[in-house]
Structure formats: structure tokens, C-alpha cells
Amino acid sequence: MLEKRTPIAVGEAVKRVMQYATEGKVEQVDITESYGRYVAEDIAADQDVPAFDRSPYDGFAIRAIDSAVASAENPVAFEVVGTIGAGFVFDELVEPGQAVRIMTGAPIPAGCDAVVMLELTKGYEADDKTYMTIKRAFAAGTNISYRGEDVKQGAVLVKKGTYINPGVSALLATFGYAQVPVFVKPVIGVIATGSELLEPHEALAPGKIRNSNAYMMLAQIERAGATAKYYGKLSDDLAVCIEAVKKAMAEVDCLITTGGVSVGDFDYLPAIYEAIGADVLFNKVAQRPGSVTTVAQCDGQLLFGLSGNPSACYVGFELYTKPVIKAALGSQAPHLRREKAALGVDFKKPNPFTRFVRSTVTVTDGKLVATPSGFDKSSAVSSLADANAFIVLPGGTRGYEAGMQIDVLLLEDTNGSAWPWDNIVPSYR
Ligand SMILES: Nc1nc2c(c(=O)[nH]1)N[C@H]1C(S)=C(S)[C@@H](COP(=O)(O)OP(=O)(O)OC[C@H]3O[C@@H](n4cnc5c(N)ncnc54)[C@H](O)[C@@H]3O)O[C@H]1N2
Ligand code: MOO
Numbered sequence: 001m002l003e004k005r006t007p008i009a010v011g012e013a014v015k016r017v018m019q020y021a022t023e024g025k026v027e028q029v030d031i032t033e034s035y036g037r038y039v040a041e042d043i044a045a046d047q048d049v050p051a052f053d054r055s056p057y058d059g060f061a062i063r064a065i066d067s068a069v070a071s072a073e074n075p076v077a078f079e080v081v082g083t084i085g086a087g088f089v090f091d092e093l094v095e096p097g098q099a100v101r102i103m104t105g106a107p108i109p110a111g112c113d114a115v116v117m118l119e120l121t122k123g124y125e126a127d128d129k130t131y132m133t134i135k136r137a138f139a140a141g142t143n144i145s146y147r148g149e150d151v152k153q154g155a156v157l158v159k160k161g162t163y164i165n166p167g168v169s170a171l172l173a174t175f176g177y178a179q180v181p182v183f184v185k186p187v188i189g190v191i192a193t194g195s196e197l198l199e200p201h202e203a204l205a206p207g208k209i210r211n212s213n214a215y216m217m218l219a220q221i222e223r224a225g226a227t228a229k230y231y232g233k234l235s236d237d238l239a240v241c242i243e244a245v246k247k248a249m250a251e252v253d254c255l256i257t258t259g260g261v262s263v264g265d266f267d268y269l270p271a272i273y274e275a276i277g278a279d280v281l282f283n284k285v286a287q288r289p290g291s292v293t294t295v296a297q298c299d300g301q302l303l304f305g306l307s308g309n310p311s312a313c314y315v316g317f318e319l320y321t322k323p324v325i326k327a328a329l330g331s332q333a334p335h336l337r338r339e340k341a342a343l344g345v346d347f348k349k350p351n352p353f354t355r356f357v358r359s360t361v362t363v364t365d366g367k368l369v370a371t372p373s374g375f376d377k378s379s380a381v382s383s384l385a386d387a388n389a390f391i392v393l394p395g396g397t398r399g400y401e402a403g404m405q406i407d408v409l410l411l412e413d414t415n416g417s418a419w420p421w422d423n424i425v426p427s428y429r
């Protein structure tokens with residue numbers, strides 16, 4: 001008799017998966033290789049930035065007090081006793097009536113407490129000496145970039161688990177991280193199942209289709225920050241599939257299969273899980289697409305049995321696999337980032353299960369607007385290219401109209417949500 005599957009709520013399904021999520025190992029990588037990785041420890045400032053008082057302009061460093069009486073009618077002259085560019089130190093004490101020609105970024109010489117921009121000065125030579133005059137007074141502190149004004153020593157600037165963007169790279173370099181501690185990328189294996197599958201280079205034949213899911217997931221895995229390992233496509237042959245799954249499991253942190261999780265004659269994933277002694281965490285979720293999404297664990301190793309239908313496979317990855325990857329990368333907010341948006345068009349279909357509509361979110365007049373990105377069926381591949389979000393329509397609702405406020409989950413955001421699954425309620429105007 002056909003096995004009866006009882007659907008569970010999405011939040012409950014995610015919770016069951018996350019029980020097996022673990023933080024990954026740490027490795028050191030060269031800073032030039034660290035962009036796009038996740039830092040594995042808090043990065044604290046071991047020095048002030050800037051580390052010394054410095055000039056923000058090309059000009060002259062002076063003692064402000066010497067300029068006190070300067071005016072257009074009574075210009076004050078300073079003897080220029082030296083020149084320093086950034087990277088050099090003027091190592092004498094500047095005396096009354098003296099100035100040092102200074103370039104942007106150079107340390108303020110001892111004795112000086114103001115910088116006058118070059119444009120406000122006039123130079124001349126007399127008696128083999130160089131002078132410059134100014135026509136106004138400058139208060140102490142004028143044009144000084146103070147030590148520690150940007151960063152104070154001891155400040156935690158980047159938290160463990162942060163995505164390394166170009167700004168983080170700048171901080172890593174500032175604090176001397178030639179080698180950066182990052183989380184090791186988890187290795188996620190991919191196996192596509194189905195006798196109908198052809199690879200992209202193969203010519204179509206009657207009844208066959210091209211395997212899009214594997215390539216879609218390789219990209220999703222990379223986008224999530226992990227390393228993808230592709231084990232190819234398998235025909236619907238139980239013994240072959242069992243061996244392939246066992247071999248792949250030995251080489252990866254998690255394994256994703258696509259296809260074969262429903263109740264069809266050639267849907268072998270349930271039998272495969274049984275054969276390898278895996279414990280099925282769930283095999284039916286109250287969601288569309290992807291109601292057949294199955295997750296199992298074997299000695300703590302997660303096996304994601306994602307649907308063969310492309311949209312269902314895509315959604316299954318983003319909801320269940322991605323947070324496991326993010327957790328391995330140290331994220332405290334491993335789930336898709338949830339935001340409110342206005343629905344861009346009517347969506348009249350009923351939602352017996354919670355629906356994840358592949359959508360395009362745009363910012364219009366300062367507000368998020370979400371519009372379905374195309375053909376809305378589990379089997380659809382065309383709506384995925386433009387999808388940067390899922391519209392979430394809770395189960396038991398119907399008849400959404402344009403303008404209603406709905407929840408969206410953002411797909412291309414690196415911040416995430418700590419837990420987006422509470423309080424997704426039917427929308428209101
Ligand atoms: N009697 C029932 N039939 C189905 C049920 C059900 O509950 N009772 N569930 C339906 C739902 S919902 C979905 S989703 C699919 C899930 O199917 P499987 O995960 O078992 O996947 P397959 O049967 O292998 O394939 C389904 C569909 O997807 C195409 N496919 C498969 N792999 C790929 C790939 N790598 N790239 C592109 N497309 C792929 C495949 O050709 C099929 O058309 O089951 C429903 N049926
Ligand atoms: O698992 Mo299916 O995707 O609900 O159509």
C-alpha cells in the first residue's frame with residue numbers, strides 16, 4: 001500500500017534540519033583570497049586609526065598661536081624649516097615663527113597644532129631662506145586628523161561570521177591580517193536522478209529533458225558560500241543509486257539529490273534512505289512548491305532529497321540547505337532575510353499550503369514591491385532567472401490583491417534572518 005505522508009509546517013521542518021547544522025572548521029587564507037569568505041573570529045582593532053595625528057591637506061603645519069594676529073592688512077610670515085611627505089617624520093621641534101611644509105597624510109610635527117592649506121599661503125625667498133605668509137588666524141586644531149578619530153584601539157569592527165565584502169577587506173588590511181581566519185567552505189555534493197535526464201551538451205531525444213537542476217544547484221551552493229561537488233546524473237536504477245549515494249557521502253559534508261522523492265514507481269530516494277540506514281526527518285512539508293522535500297540524516301550527515309521539479313528544487317535548497325551552509329560559515333542569521341513588501345499584481349490562486357512564489361523585488365518610491373517573476377508551477381524553470389525573492393503566502397489563504405502587504409524572503413542578501421518563520425500571517429491592506 002502507498003505510504004501515507006503527513007505534511008509538517010515549514011518552520012518545524014527547518015527546525016528539524018537545523019538540529020544537525022554545525023559550525024565549520026577554520027582555515028587561514030591569504031588576504032587576496034579572502035573576498036566573499038566568512039571571517040572566523042571577531043576582528044578587533046589592535047591600534048588606533050589613524051595611529052598618529054596627521055595632516056588632511058597639503059599645506060603648512062604651524063603653531064596656531066603664531067597666527068593669532070594675522071589679517072589681510074597684517075599678513076604674518078613664517079620661516080619654512082622643512083618639508084615632509086606622507087610616510088616621513090619631521091623630527092625636530094618647531095619653534096615660534098616656524099612652519100613645516102607638509103603633505104596629506106604626513107604626521108603633524110612636534111610643536112604644531114594647525115595646518116594651513118597651500119592655497120591660503122603665499123611663498124617667497126629672502127636671505128637664502130624660505131618663507132610663507134598667511135592673512136588670517138587659525139585656531140588650534142584646524143585641519144588636524146587626530147589619532148584614533150576613525151577607530152579606537154580595542155573596538156570590535158567585524159564580528160565572527162561576517163561576510164567579507166570590500167570594506168571588510170580594507171579593515172583586514174588595516175589591522176595587518178595578511179592571513180585571514182575564515183570558515184572552511186562546506187563541501188556539498190550534488191546528484192541528479194532520473195532516466196529522462198540529458199546533460200547540457202547532449203541533443204534532445206523523445207521523452208528526454210536536460211538536467212537543469214544540477215547546474216542550478218551548483219550555482220546556489222556557490223552563492224550560499226559553499227563548495228559544490230557534482231557527481232553527475234543517475235538513471236533510475238536502485239542499486240546504482242545506492243552505491244553512488246554511499247560513495248558521495250564519504251566525500252562531502254552534505255549531499256543533495258534531486259528527483260525521485262515522491263511516490264512514483266521510479267522514485268527511489270525513500271528506498272535509498274532505507275538501504276543506507278538513514279533517519280528521515282520529514283518527507284512532506286506544507287509548502288508549495290516542494291511539498292515532497294525530504295531531509296534525512298545518517299550519523300549526523302544531512303541528506304537533502306529535493307524535488308525533481310525545478311522550482312520545487314530551487315525553493316527546497318534555499319529554505320533547508322542554505323541555512324545549514326550559513327551556519328557552517330558562522331552566521332548567527334543563517335536563514336533568508338525576511339522583509340515586508342507590497343504585492344505588485346493580483347495573486348488569486350488559493351494557497352492550501354504555504355506558497356513560495358518566485359518573485360522579483362524592486363524598490364519603487366522607496367518601498368519594496370514584489371511581483372511574481374513568471375510561470376508559477378512547481379515544474380517551472382522560466383520564472384527562476386528573474387527571481388531575487390520569494391513571496392510568502394501562508395497556507396489557508398486565497399485571493400491576494402495588488403497593493404496588499406506580504407512577506408518576502410530575499411535571495412541575494414548576505415545578512416540573513418535569525419529566524420524568519422514566526423508570525424507569517426495573512427496579509428492586510
Ligand atoms: N501521485 C503523486 N504524484 C506526485 C506527487 C504526489 O504527492 N503524489 N507529488 C508531486 C509533486 S508536488 C512533485 S514536486 C513531484 C516530485 O517529484 P520527484 O521529486 O519524485 O521528482 P521526479 O519524479 O524525479 O521528477 C519530477 C519532475 O521533475 C523533472 N526533473 C527531475 N530531475 C530534473 C532535473 N535534474 N532537471 C530538470 N528537471 C528535472 C522530471 O522530469 C519530472 O518532470 O512529484 C509530483 N507527483
Ligand atoms: O513538491 Mo511539489 O513542488 O509541491 O509541486
Ligand SMILES: [Mg+2]
Pocket residue numbers: 259260261262263264266267308
Ligand atoms: Mg517522482
